[in-house]
Amino acid sequence: MPSKSKTGREKRQANRIESTDMAAMARELNKIQKDVKKLEKNSKDQNETLKALQKNLTKRTKIDKIIGTCKSCSKKFNLNDRSPRIIACGHTSCQSCLLNKSEIDESDITKKWFKCPECIYSTRLPYERTKDGLPSKNWTIMNHIQN
Ligand SMILES: [Zn+2]
Numbered sequence: 466m467p468s469k470s471k472t473g474r475e476k477r478q479a480n481r482i483e484s485t486d487m488a489a490m491a492r493e494l495n496k497i498q499k500d501v502k503k504l505e506k507n508s509k510d511q512n513e514t515l516k517a518l519q520k521n522l523t524k525r526t527k528i529d530k531i532i533g534t535c536k537s538c539s540k541k542f543n544l545n546d547r548s549p550r551i552i553a554c555g556h557t558s559c560q561s562c563l564l565n566k567s568e569i570d571e572s573d574i575t576k577k578w579f580k581c582p583e584c585i586y587s588t589r590l591p592y593e594r595t596k597d598g599l600p601s602k603n604w605t606i607m608n609h610i611q612n
């Protein structure tokens with residue numbers, strides 16, 4: 466039997482299949498383009514979040530430097546031996562400096578003077594109204610360290 470060339474009907478059918486494929490591909494492409502846009506938006510959002518986080522971190526580092534460090538010994542405050550203490554002038558110094566950098570009061574050797582590293586004021590130690598004889602802890606800084 467000789468092979469027949471495609472009939473008109475077969476050709477039309479082939480065309481229809483082809484155009485159905487094209488429509489499916491177009492739909493697929495559309496979907497991909499939407500996905501790409503979505504991803505681009507997500508990436509933009511993430512970049513903005515990252516920028517905000519970096520800004521916060523820089524700010525936090527600055528704050529740490531300004532209020533998280535003892536001006537007398539330049540060391541970081543901690544919750545124990547270098548706890549921040551509010552001295553008489555209102556400035557804050559670490560516990561270790563108060564204990565180790567105070568000078569004996571020559572008029573009363575049971576007392577000591579601690580010179581504020583930030584102003585001319587001196588704090589007389591020990592304090593009589595606190596259990597440990599030291600100025601009260603600076604809880605704002607204590608909480609900042611904890612967080
Ligand atoms: Zn100190």
Ligand SMILES: [Zn+2]
Nearest residue numbers: 554556581584
């Ligand atoms: Zn001071």
